[in-house]
Amino acid sequence: xxxVSQLTKSFGDQxxxxxxxxxxxxxxxxxxxxxxxxxKSTLLRSLNFLERPESGHYDFDGENLDWSQPIGNATILQIxxxxxxxxxxxxxxxxxxxxxxxxxxxxxxxxxxxxxxQTEARQLLAKVGLADKANExxxxxxxxxSQRVAIARSLAMHPEYIFLxxxxxxxxxxxxxxxxxxxxxxxxxxxxxxxxxHNLAFARQVADKILFVENGHxxxxxxxxxxxxxxxxxxxxxxxxxxxxxxxxx
Amino acid sequence: MWQxxxxxxxxxxxAGLKYTIPIALIAFAIGLAIALVTxxxxxxxxxxxxxxxxxxFRFYVWVFRxxxxxxxxxxxxxxxxxxxxxxxxxxxxQLDPVVAGILTFSLNTGAYCSETIRASILxxxxxxxxxxxxxxxxxxxxxxxxILPQAIRISLPPLANSFISLVKDTSLAASITIVEMFEVxxxxxxxxxxxxxxxxxxxxxxxxxxxxxxxxxxxxEKVTSRYIVAK
Numbered sequence: 001x002x003x004v005s006q007l008t009k010s011f012g013d014q015x016x017x018x019x020x021x022x023x024x025x026x027x028x029x030x031x032x033x034x035x036x037x038x039x040k041s042t043l044l045r046s047l048n049f050l051e052r053p054e055s056g057h058y059d060f061d062g063e064n065l066d067w068s069q070p071i072g073n074a075t076i077l078q079i080x081x082x083x084x085x086x087x088x089x090x091x092x093x094x095x096x097x098x099x100x101x102x103x104x105x106x107x108x109x110x111x112x113x114x115x116x117x118q119t120e121a122r123q124l125l126a127k128v129g130l131a132d133k134a135n136e137x138x139x140x141x142x143x144x145x146s147q148r149v150a151i152a153r154s155l156a157m158h159p160e161y162i163f164l165x166x167x168x169x170x171x172x173x174x175x176x177x178x179x180x181x182x183x184x185x186x187x188x189x190x191x192x193x194x195x196x197x198h199n200l201a202f203a204r205q206v207a208d209k210i211l212f213v214e215n216g217h218x219x220x221x222x223x224x225x226x227x228x229x230x231x232x233x234x235x236x237x238x239x240x241x242x243x244x245x246x247x248x249x250x
Numbered sequence: 251m252w253q254x255x256x257x258x259x260x261x262x263x264x265a266g267l268k269y270t271i272p273i274a275l276i277a278f279a280i281g282l283a284i285a286l287v288t289x290x291x292x293x294x295x296x297x298x299x300x301x302x303x304x305x306x307f308r309f310y311v312w313v314f315r316x317x318x319x320x321x322x323x324x325x326x327x328x329x330x331x332x333x334x335x336x337x338x339x340x341x342x343x344q345l346d347p348v349v350a351g352i353l354t355f356s357l358n359t360g361a362y363c364s365e366t367i368r369a370s371i372l373x374x375x376x377x378x379x380x381x382x383x384x385x386x387x388x389x390x391x392x393x394x395x396x397i398l399p400q401a402i403r404i405s406l407p408p409l410a411n412s413f414i415s416l417v418k419d420t421s422l423a424a425s426i427t428i429v430e431m432f433e434v435x436x437x438x439x440x441x442x443x444x445x446x447x448x449x450x451x452x453x454x455x456x457x458x459x460x461x462x463x464x465x466x467x468x469x470x471e472k473v474t475s476r477y478i479v480a481k
Binding site for chain 2: 048050073077080081083084085087089091092093094095096097104105108109110136137138139140153154157
């Protein structure tokens, strides 16, 4: 179980997260929704220490960290071993082949045997539907393929949690579908995931739990069906804006 | 004229092989090492006592970029013998001319190349660092496995510029008594009274070496750009 409490984060003078408290259950998919600039990506990045909150507590597998205190590199490395980030812009390593992108972590960070790491990488590539792309370079892939490689790269580390920061925002709908299918499959396998997305239909399908963040506050924190069945006007407005129902009615 | 070229060439080539090329190669190799260390120190985020080291390296880059190379050579070769520090160098520091030359050229090219390397590292997308951190890499590991291999590709053309400049700048070593290629051409010109032919000839030899380096640059660019494939 991953929990945060009273998480506060500022950029310069501007506080963007105002003391958030929530939890991300194991083997479930938590989707973070909210308008642009609401702080949802910052929240996600804080969980992987890519952002450093000024205060609050971080509780992961019984290890409790206080963000207001200095946290050693060793601790951060330890946490990152158990968590992986999938980025909006893929961030594949362009100088490495697709296969090496996936084996880089297992071989050089986890010190796995090269042959075993490669075998697993090929299996993961097959899983994301890219078995034939092992020897290509990222510059030869489409956006959707790149993101699927990035997902395979994160799976290769056998993380407890995968964090996905708007994984399909840079993709056109046709390519998006391929990535979403892969994520649904992984969710079915009970991989713990936290996904920031703008795609409501996908959120509805994949989420066990939904967080709705606005202006650095959590407005909703609960099960999927409660979110989509809410009477909260602000959330209803958000859902309606995101599904273009207004547009259809007019 | 053909005969002048024929008699002078062996001496010029010999001086080139003995001094110009080795000095350029050694100085550039040392300079690159200095440049990498300098760039990494200047890019490091550490504060505290480390700040003093950062300031020191910044000062080094400033000094060597702000003063003429010829003056630097004179200070190291002709000036240091007068640097008499009790207990440390009571009789001054008298360096062999080749050592003084290599030292100065290394420090000079190191200062310029450090800026090239620093800029190339900064040009790599922050997302590459984050992806490396995300798979559990330390900063050092991310730097050497992910960032530098990409930065090298970007820094190749400006580094080759520096190397080619250095090759030509080794002609300044003549002024600190090193009998390198240009010095030999001056000596021959003084004997045969053919300065035009002699200086044209030595210019050609410099150009030949720099052309080889240009080819080498092209080859290295190709190798390091292998991963950039058109879709």
